[in-house]
Amino acid sequence: MSKVASREIRLASRPKGIPTAANFSLAQVELEPPQDQQVLVRNLFMSVDPYMRGRMNDGKSYVPPFALGEPLEGGAVGEVINSRANEFKPGDAVTSNFGWREFFIASPKDLHLVSREIQPLSVYLGALGMTGMTAWAGLNLVEVKGGDVIFISGAAGAVGNVAGQLAKLRGCRVIGSAGSMEKVEFLREECGFDIAFDYKTGPILEQLNLEVPDGIDVYFDNVGGETLEAALSVLKVHGRIIACGGISGYNEEKPRPGPSNLFNITTKRLTMKGLIVRDWLDRQGEFEKEAGGYFRAGKLKNKETVVAGIVQAVDAFIGLFAGKNIGKMVVKLV
Numbered sequence: 001m002s003k004v005a006s007r008e009i010r011l012a013s014r015p016k017g018i019p020t021a022a023n024f025s026l027a028q029v030e031l032e033p034p035q036d037q038q039v040l041v042r043n044l045f046m047s048v049d050p051y052m053r054g055r056m057n058d059g060k061s062y063v064p065p066f067a068l069g070e071p072l073e074g075g076a077v078g079e080v081i082n083s084r085a086n087e088f089k090p091g092d093a094v095t096s097n098f099g100w101r102e103f104f105i106a107s108p109k110d111l112h113l114v115s116r117e118i119q120p121l122s123v124y125l126g127a128l129g130m131t132g133m134t135a136w137a138g139l140n141l142v143e144v145k146g147g148d149v150i151f152i153s154g155a156a157g158a159v160g161n162v163a164g165q166l167a168k169l170r171g172c173r174v175i176g177s178a179g180s181m182e183k184v185e186f187l188r189e190e191c192g193f194d195i196a197f198d199y200k201t202g203p204i205l206e207q208l209n210l211e212v213p214d215g216i217d218v219y220f221d222n223v224g225g226e227t228l229e230a231a232l233s234v235l236k237v238h239g240r241i242i243a244c245g246g247i248s249g250y251n252e253e254k255p256r257p258g259p260s261n262l263f264n265i266t267t268k269r270l271t272m273k274g275l276i277v278r279d280w281l282d283r284q285g286e287f288e289k290e291a292g293g294y295f296r297a298g299k300l301k302n303k304e305t306v307v308a309g310i311v312q313a314v315d316a317f318i319g320l321f322a323g324k325n326i327g328k329m330v331v332k333l334v
């Protein structure tokens with residue numbers, strides 16, 4: 001087998017504030033044919049995710065920073081082209097963390113076989129992938145149950161819309177905030193949210209007081225900042241917070257002061273739990289069975305915004321911070 005040409009996106013410089021195209025470069029490499037115990041994969045879809053912004057900084061965190069001049073990493077779903085390992089054969093669909101490139105060579109332990117029966121395969125980056133699993137893990141983290149009133153921020157995004165759909169399936173009353181009327185309609189009409197509002201049209205606390213005057217039991221935090229502060233005010237006694245994300249602060253050059261009303265945690269005996277989806281990998285099979293079952297039964301929708309071509313991947317990533325996606329933002333590579 002001859003060499004394979006593959007384009008990849010590299011980190012050219014560390015962003016200051018909101019990333020720009022100049023922070024990235026597109027390069028082409030030639031891959032040697034796979035050796036024993038190696039598999040050649042062509043990516044079909046790759047994921048762009050807000051957490052990647054944190055890895056572009058040069059700081060210590062729960063994952064190491066991306067290296068300058070090296071290809072970025074991230075979730076992807078692809079097709080095996082050539083295999084010199086017994087575990088995989090050409091045509092198999094696999095997920096990996098080798099996104100941001102068209103082709104790659106990996107050892108079998110870095111690939112996860114997925115069923116081609118479920119289509120489009122990009123669902124393994126969304127409702128049945130890392131973001132869907134984050135939603136599922138968050139609900140389990142604070143034991144969300146029927147009858148709970150749950151408020152979800154970033155609700156029309158990848159994690160948020162699945163969290164809302166799964167909470168509805170558990171019998172919760174679900175409230176969501178999102179950044180446009182189109183997203184609000186999506187939540188109400190396609191995801192079954194009981195209440196949804198556009199957080200850009202007025203102070204979030206006022207909107208919550210109006211929509212849920214009796215308060216909320218659970219807050220699923222995807223954004224932090226003003227929304228977290230408002231949620232702290234409307235949580236009931238013994239309320240729970242899933243601390244999943246804080247996208248409103250990811251591009252801040254200096255961290256903003258935290259919520260001014262944190263003392264609510266004491267007075268209302270609140271529980272706030274941090275979530276890192278990776279900690280839940282030993283329960284991935286359980287998630288795939290539950291969410292896959294709902295998906296096959298038509299009870300869980302996989303909404304996505306699809307951008308075509310590796311040359312659009314950087315714009316798709318930057319677009320996350322301008323709210324350009326409804327559902328999961330994915331890049332179609334083939």
Ligand SMILES: NC(=O)c1ccc[n+]([C@@H]2O[C@H](COP(=O)([O-])OP(=O)(O)OC[C@H]3O[C@@H](n4cnc5c(N)ncnc54)[C@H](OP(=O)(O)O)[C@@H]3O)[C@@H](O)[C@H]2O)c1
Nearest residue numbers: 050157158159178179222244245246247248275276277323
């Ligand atoms: N802890 C974990 O293991 C884990 C795993 C996955 C994701 N996360 C976190 O979960 C959150 C959602 O991730 P996702 O993959 O589902 O992304 P996403 O919600 O699909 O995309 C990002 C969305 O965030 C909203 N947004 C952007 N800037 C904002 C701002 N300044 N204030 C408020 N909202 C803003 C935009 O929607 P609007 O139009 O509504 O503003 C945008 O569409 C992120 O914070 C992410 O880091 C955590």
